[in-house]
Amino acid sequence: MPPSALPGFRDFYPAECAERSHIFQAWREVALRFAFTEYDGPPLESLDLYTKKSGDEIVGQLYAFEDKGGRHVALRPEMTPTLARMVAARANALRKPVRWFSIPQLFRYERQQRGRLREHFQLNLDILGEAGVTADAELLAAALGMMSELGLTKDDVRARVSDRRLLNGLLVLAGVSSDQLPLVYGVVDKLEREPRPVLEEKLAKAGCSDLVVARIFEVLKFTDLDMLRSEFHGVAALRDDFSRLASYFEMLDALGVRDWVVFDLSIVRGLAYYTGIVFELFDARGEFRAIAGGGRYDNLIAQLGGGDIPALGFGMGDVVLGELLRTRKLMPRQADALDYWVAGAEGASDTIVMRVATALRRRKLRVEYPLREQKLSKQIKTAATAGAAKVLIIHDDRTATIRRLADGHEESVGLADLLDGAGDGARDPWVSANAP
């Protein structure tokens, strides 16, 4: 027996590949509709591209090695460093804002992760060079547009939104000191996953007084932006943050996605990374991990050596999304079915079958025919297995029967116009017969 795929790596057989294509196509189609253009970088990059952002600890989670030229290299674990590198190299030539997307395969090696995937595909969609809140709204609308495109509704998916600047202001107001902030963010991030006493203890250890701890939890219980805003109405330091968020929600309304979005201060995301509005997409029933996450990261591109440029973006992986679509029965069963199976009846020559198949393929139809002599009954069975919509049964050089496999309906046809015609698009009956 040949070896199997490496642990954590997937083989994509036709069924799985069709599901993957279905997701990629929705991502691509909506990204283009939102005026994003596709880019890609190499799956192998210099290791320092990642250590520069995340420190040397990241190496333990990477497929990192020394190549034959003595270079320290790694399979890409994320796309943003490549994006920063590419934008920096052509910073002056690119029209701003840069609106780019990519669908890279990403790789992580962690020893402990038995049974977990070590690769996945992740849509990355980013806007670089625009600091205003309109860009934030546009970004989330694009992410939610992809959900719609895949057949998901606001009853299936929720976007939870927060703003790091507002949370920061609220925590400072509650009495958290700036050196306590990172630890407090960590606690906020775990609000849904750990019991309150555990979190309170962590906060106490960080030096937060009982009063400060109580204030933190009081602030975090708000799920309505307007109520939070009236509560802190008089605080000048928060005025800009509230007004920015209010615009944001108005714009989400204009972009037709307000109904999908809830305000949730507990959405923190990458601690050292995001600087403004952040969001995560979840399935509404809470059965899966996050579908997507992103937000504004105005300092990161500069940190990566990519120049001082405001930026925002999100990542959406293929794994959780695929699980959700399968659970909701939104994954198409057979993407690549055939339009015609061309079958030769007794007396039909090999070459007439091939000529007919060629004429149909020139009309952009998907066509298979048997590569060896077979009885007609066997051919028709194979056609059904192959997922053909119709069998075209060739009797001789001039006549044939079209059998629709769904209901067995048959129709006699002549072959002259098919073999002679140039296939002039929609007016060609051979094509329009296959129109949806």
Add this chain to the structure above:
Amino acid sequence: MPPSALPGFRDFYPAECAERSHIFQAWREVALRFAFTEYDGPPLESLDLYTKKSGDEIVGQLYAFEDKGGRHVALRPEMTPTLARMVAARANALRKPVRWFSIPQLFRYERQQRGRLREHFQLNLDILGEAGVTADAELLAAALGMMSELGLTKDDVRARVSDRRLLNGLLVLAGVSSDQLPLVYGVVDKLEREPRPVLEEKLAKAGCSDLVVARIFEVLKFTDLDMLRSEFHGVAALRDDFSRLASYFEMLDALGVRDWVVFDLSIVRGLAYYTGIVFELFDARGEFRAIAGGGRYDNLIAQLGGGDIPALGFGMGDVVLGELLRTRKLMPRQADALDYWVAGAEGASDTIVMRVATALRRRKLRVEYPLREQKLSKQIKTAATAGAAKVLIIHDDRTATIRRLADGHEESVGLADLLDGAGDGARDPWVSANAP
């Protein structure tokens, strides 16, 4: 400055990515039309998957390393071992013939190759489980169908075809002994690239007498299959080979590609690999390296541990093909242009611009709008830079002007039907106005 991509690796900026997509789309579209379905495997595989086929020498050409679990792994240098592995794992469950394609990125590390690419994308299209010559014809027709789809004609591209079995028979007949055959194949392979005296000397060194050498060159000068066949008419050992090739060319005629194909015994390809009909695609002017190559490799899948199954396939890379398409001006200039740029005139609110953009995007149109306030004249300039077909200038919540950028033609429109309508496909004027 951030580091650049590793030597031999490409960054795909939007322009290059659009070219890549153009090629991938043609490959995919024609493969599906020919009833092939897509699969994929991991870019990282066990090293022994490659050493098993090619011996330990191959390691010197690979990105090979030890992962953190002590596994010897390599970035895939070719797809066939993965294909064999995947087919073997489900040998009984798969409908035969297996008709699969994939577009993997492949990796080779050779120290000497300064300035040469170390990665490329390669279409792999294979038929497994069919020994008959019809499959060989179908395979070449698919490869040439891709050339047509990309706008290339038989004046741009030639397929050169040989049959390893016929060549073998002819060489044995010329007096080449079986232990001399591999070296003689090597000489045949170099027929076009090295001067005849050099090749004659190589043959002499291998122990071929002057008479045998003369006979070899006599056979190789035939470029017409029919003439070669009459020359060796009486030789029983060659009868099957000639008759198979004759059927092959008849079938290529029925499949509409006979005109692209020339008979050329000097096409040998991978020495220890191919067992039957082999082919290469070249540009007709001979300016580039081969565009594609493939053929029948009936023993390889078994060698790779994939079971005793006849097989044939070809590989077509993105690099040479891309060069040819650019040279012939067949590469589209801007693939992802916009249908509409939505511009707000003075007095139009932000949200009306967003609502209109959303309504157009729901009609599957590609739409951008400015993410910050800009003068109308600036917006129209940006729209042109962005490759928009039309600018929709919003005056207020109800009225707008459509300006076609190609000729400046303007038309006044109301927005009510756009904002209210559901976008019912082809009958929607907002969509049909953009039909090709």
